[in-house]
Structures are given as C-alpha cells and as structure tokens.
Amino acid sequence: MLRGAKIVGATVVFAICASACTKTSEVAAIDPQPTTGPGHVESSERLFTTEPSLAKTQASITRVVYTSTSGVDGSPTQVSGVVAVPPGAAPEGGWPIVSFAHGTTGVKPECGPSVHSDLYGSGGVIATLVARGYVVAATDYQGLGVGSGHPYLEPITAANNVIDAVRAARTLVPDTRPQWLAYGGSQGGQAAWAAAEQAPTYAPELPMVGSVATSPALDLEGLADAAIDGTPSTRQVGVLPLVLTGMTNVHPDRRIDDYMRNAQQNLAGTLVCAGDGTVERDTALQKVAPTDFVPATDDAARNLRSWLRDTSLPKTETTVPILVLYGGKDDLVLPNWVDTAVNRACGLGDIIDSRLQPDSTHRIDTTPIGDWVADRFAGRPVANTCEAVQ
Secondary structure (H helix, E strand, C coil), rough: CCCCCCCCCCCCEEECCCCCCCCCEEEEECCCCCCCCCCEEEEEEECCCCCCHHHHHCCEEEEEEEEECCCCCCCCEEEEEEEEEECCCCCCEEEEEEEECCCCCCCCCHHCCCHHCCCCHHHHHHHHHHHCEEEEEEEEECCCCCCCCCCCHHHHHHHHHHHHHHHHHHCCCCEEEEEEEEEEEEEHHHHHCCCCCCCHHHCCCCEEEEEEEEEECCCCCCHHHHHHHHHCCCCHHHHHHHHHHHHHHHHHCCCHHHCCCCCHHHHHHHCCCCCCCCHHHHHHHHHCCCCHHCCCCCHHHHHHHHHHHHCCCCCCCCCCCCCEEEEEECCCCCHHHHHHHHHHHHHHCCEEEEEECCCCCCCCCCCCCHHHHHHHHHCCCCCCCCCCCC
C-alpha cells in the first residue's frame, strides 16, 4: 500500500501493516492560543505514545484538531493530527518545522494515525525528525481521525491539510520559526508536492524552504489503463479499492459497483485500516482478481481515467526545490509514472533533485533525506537535475 516512511539510514515501507497498532490510551488537556481561519486550533490534548523510538526522544506530543479547507468545494473542514516538539529550549530563531504527510493508512476515520498511541507507523519517522531538532506537524488528512469521507489522493485537500498543520503547530508552539518544509512518501509524497504548489498562495505568511517526495503518487493515470485491461499488479489490486472509494467520496454519483462487480462482497475487507486487520485485509484481497476491476461501461472507464487525471501532479510551477526519491523496480507507483510527472515539472521550470534508485522497489534508501532537509533550512545551494534534461 501507499504507506509511511522512515528517514536516514532506513527504508521507506509502504506495506499494508508496518506494526501492531493500539488506540490512544491517555491524554491530558492543553489550552491552545486562539487563532482564526485555516489552521485554527479547535482542540488539543497531550498524547502519550507507545511507539518506542518516539517515546525515547522525550518529545512533547499533542493531538490537535484544526481547521482546514476542502480542495473540492473550498468549505472549511476539521482535520486532526499531531504536533511533536523536541525536549529542551528552542534554538535561536525558533524551532524549524517539518510537516510530515503519511502514506496510506486507509480511508476510514479510525485509520487516522493520531487516534493510535503508536501513530500507525508514523512514529519512527517523527522520532527521527524530532531527534534532528525539528518540530513535526503530522496531519491525518481530512476524513481520517475526525470526520468522514476521506478524499483519498485529492491533492488540493491534502496540500491544505499539510499546510494548515504548520499553522496549528505555530499556535501550539510559539517558539517556532515561520520557515517550514514538507515531507511525505507515496500518498504523502503527492501531498508534500501539492503543498509546494499551494503554499505561495494559500499560506504566503509561511516561507516554505523545500519539499521531499519519496515514491510519490504523482500521476496514476496508468492505473486506469491497468484496471481497464485487467492487468493491475498485486500491489495495485490492493490500492484500487481505496482509489475507487476516494473517487466516490468526491463524486457520489459514481458507483463502486461499476468497478468491483465481482469483488463487491469483499469490499469491506479490502478497506480495513492498515495495521488493525492485516490478516482480514489480506484474506479479502486474495479473493480479488485483477480482472475484477474492469469498468462495467465506457462511461465508468472514462470517469476513472478522469479522476486519476484530476489527482495528477504537477498542476502548476513551484517556487521551492523538491527532492524526489523513487525505485526502479516499484510495481505500485511505476518509475515511468514518476518520470512523466517530473519531466512535466521540469518543463514548468521547477527545481527538482530527482534520484532514481534502480534496484529499489517501493522500499527505498532514504539516507540522503536528512542532509537534504538540513541544507534547505540552512539556505545552501541545491542540485537541479532538470538542467540535465532541458
């Protein structure tokens, strides 16, 4: 699945389940400073994590519910997430902020990482970032954690959620600087990239210094071809029910029955949150054949292709550099799909540091990320691989 990541000397794992997950067990109320508009903190509570590496950092972790904006209709929404603060005094100038966008955990409210004390596989990457001296704002995304109807892979919504998490973090942690960076993998890689596109107009008061997108789900139009031809890979079979659910959440007039006619009885099992029901989910997916997703009509096929085209990036040029790491043997987000998106971004004039790892799958070596992030906050020059193809 399009799942979360660990940085620096680790690998990005987008598996259906990274670890056993438990519900948040203990909270203590915190009074936030009042704000208005997007990023407004509506409620917050202390979260005591059971994730070992994050607990070891002694970070202060707060679960927060904040205001954001739907990318579908522009309406205000409630979104949950967490804010993690390193121990000790803030450095001169304030803590820098990394807004972390998690990979796929599911499409149900209970799939939000912040409602689990181990943060549903996000704890490790948050721990690494905290240890490097960053305040981490980690959104659940709209419809996960609080609310419902998660618009899976709708990029503008995800971008707004990532950006507004920074605003919420600055309310909760006054000793933060306005400069920030987005980081995410797969679904989160798409969100982090989209945030780079949205930030200049959606949050001009927050200077963004860069974005990191690993195995990013930037252009999945090829998934429509695979569904139509009945040829999705095993990993793609696992993500198609989520893609279809996201589409129907945004477009209620479209019917999942038009795409999962022979697998409808297994739909509930395929939508179990990553971490809670791996066995149940695996069992359901084993009963689903690649040909079960062939659209029932030409209109259904066009609707699926249109939806995946709508979710594709880039949509506009960015003003900050983007690091892209992806695997040459990835059978979920195919490397040529990433190449296509990166080439379009280069054509727009973006600054992209794109690094293909030929022998990696959806599990990639993320060692370069730590120094790359530090360099962006330090204002050092960045490599631009677009120059080699222009």
